[in-house]
Amino acid sequence: MRLLECLAADQARLRQVAATDLAAAVPACPDWTVADLVRHVAVTYLHKVECMRTGRIPSSWPPDVSAEEPLPLFDRACRALGTEFDGRDPAALAPTWYDPDQTVGFWLRRMTQETVIHRVDMELATGRSVAEIPADLATDGIDEVLRLFLGYRSRRWPEDFAEVLPESAVEILAAAGPASWLVRLGPEGATVAPDRAVALGATIPAAPSRSASAGPAATVSASPDRMLLWLWRRRADDAIGWSGDRAAVDRLRLALAPATR
Template sequence: MDSGRLLGILADEVRRLRVLAGGDLTAPVPTCPGWTVGNLVAHVARGFRTVVGKEAEPPDTTAVTALDQAYAALSAAFADRPDRFWIRRMAQEAAIHRFDAEVALGTPLTPFPEDFAADAIGEMLDVFLHRETRTWPEDYAPDLTEWGTHWLRVADWRVDVHPTGVDVTPIESLDADASVLGRPGAVLLWLYNRGEDVQVSGDPERIAQVRRLLTTAMNVV
């Protein structure tokens, strides 16, 4: 997916989150235990500021204002130097947390664009499984066992687990030991431990092992 399309989705998701931030900021977020909607909005704003190197939170600002200021800085940075990795990462971050805010406030859930969700599945598997486990395998050692020729299918991706890390490649066959399939948006939410509207089949331990690896990665990053 090209940067222009991702920037458009990022803008749409921030716009939706901004509207949601005008609701009850004290509402608890079931998908992020211990957080309120206010915490969620602050987290997104902080992520935007971190990308542009402005980590200090502006004093005496509302959640909406903090989000506006952080997004303005992020947009300016991307206009000056488009960085597809961070555009893609921030679009996905905004989309997932917009979903969290909708759940918390009981508003209708906005589906992810299917092309974006399909692209985000690959990004999620690459960033949180492949790169993290290959770079810091010691942090994931309990769940980095040797699968040999066994593998898990997640949407259109093959996941192989080894003691040195996880390999993620496009599938070339259908003989997986286990699989997680469904519409792209449903699979993406499953990867983020936010939904079970997927078709799961095969070896449950391999599926559980990958879920543990993802959970560890998301708590570390």
């Protein structure tokens, strides 16, 4: 399965890069070193393993893993996560924070995307070159961060987004290669519909018909890998191109902040 291939490749790269400088500061995660981030990824993996093994979200977390060194802990977590994914059908039930999808497949996608972003964090922290993010993986990640992290979460937990949403609705088109998404930001939250999207291992709903408005206030565009990292706030604004209302672009960037912490 493609997601498993991507996950394994980025786990290997993450570990390789992390081992070069565990003490380096991580720009995207203030006050964290590479060692802290390695522990975070490992504990995140173990949390998903527990969700899948027990069929419930752990009530007490995280466990005390302070006695384990970061890289051996990461190795143990990778093995445990791989065992779960290898032994379960992606359609099997597993509890998640995303109500519409309570399956193992959700966690397979989520952990794959979690890993590629933190792999990039390690590369930026240690001054290593950022390895390629395959276009299909990046496109899937764009879909996830826009539809789930921004769209779903802004409506499921509106209190987290109250300070970043506009008082009146604004539409922005995000285009990455052959795929694009129409993002509508409003005081009640965000709605996101794929205009032309192909996602890796994900079921994409049909886009609703466009409104009778004059179209989006702005368009942001980039290659899939650059767009993914810009949306996750790992790249500066010069990573993307834009047209239309610059204030609408800035509003999208602002709305993404609580979604991508």
